[in-house]
Amino acid sequence: MEHFDNIDDYISDLKGKLQNNPSCGNTHYNLGVAYLSRRDFVEAEREFLDAVANSPKMAEGYVQLGGIALQRGDLEGCLNYNIRATQERPFFAVPWGNIGFVQLQLGDLDKAHLALKKALKLDHDFIQAQATMSSLFISMGDYEEADKLLKKILDKIPNFGPAWNNKAIVDAHFEQWEDAKKCLAKAEEYGFDVEPELKKEIESK
Template sequence: MEQFDNIDEYIADLKAKLAKNPSCGNTHYNLGVAYLSRRDFMEAEREFLEAVANSPKMAEGYVQLGGIALQRGDLESCLNYNIRASQERPFFAVPWGNIGFVKLQQGDVDQAHKALKKALKLDHDFLQAKATMTSVFIAMGDYEEADKMLKQVLDQVPEFAPAWNNKAIVDAHFEEWEDAKKCIAKAEEFGFDVDPEFKKEVESK
């Protein structure tokens, strides 16, 4: 791996490579990732589109395009890009996790559950998919399964704020009010905006 002093040098190097070989999907992809690290979403999107145009089977490129679509609130495009990624690489867990996340946002709990089950079958330790699955279990009213999986997530990453929020919801369901209060405090400590109505309800107990 070549060493660069900063991201601008790395970008310049990738652009020089593309000048010699403009149809290299991998170089376009790497340039897209470099732009993402600078939070330059428009340039990143342009490069990922070039990457998949030149390498149509590059599942990671579709996943990145889905992430950019999600960033601007375009759930439908995010879903379509991840479906395409899952078609190109059916055993790649990430697009299935993303499909589950989008389906949950769209209120399709059943499809979210199916996609997340698939993601977790392919990668048992896929943290984001586990965390989303706990929201699916809560939406399905299966608080015991949600609780089990939340303990796994928080053992893995104790500062995972949305998981603390979900744990508070589960504890509140079981009327474990003191535990719910602690979980709300943890969720907020790690940067999660807890629903004010829910917070008020728990604090009144």
């Protein structure tokens, strides 16, 4: 891979390649990723749409479009793009994990559970899907299962903020308030935005 001093040079180079070969899905995709790294979601979305228009089987393109939809708060759009990705590549774990996440946000716990099980069957070590599964267990009221899964995640990735947040919720449920406080501190230390209500409840104990 060529080396570029900055993202703008890389973007210029990709645009040059597209002038010579405007229907190259991969180049559109790479340009989309470059725009994402600049947080330019409008340009990124345009490039990913061009990528899948030219390479309709490019599941990663649909996943990226789903991510941009989620950024905008468009859960249905995110869901539909990830479903499309699974239709193109049924054994790609990432869109299944994303579908599980969105279904959980939409409150459909059964569909969330099915999608997350599928994601984790395809990739046992998919941390994002494991974390979503722990949120699902909490939503289902199965705190023991959530706790087991969270310990597994944190053994592997001790700086994963969302898992510390969920561990705090589980510890609070079992009224282990000191542990819950430590977990919340860890969640914040690793960049997770803790719900103010949860923080107030735990810190008042």
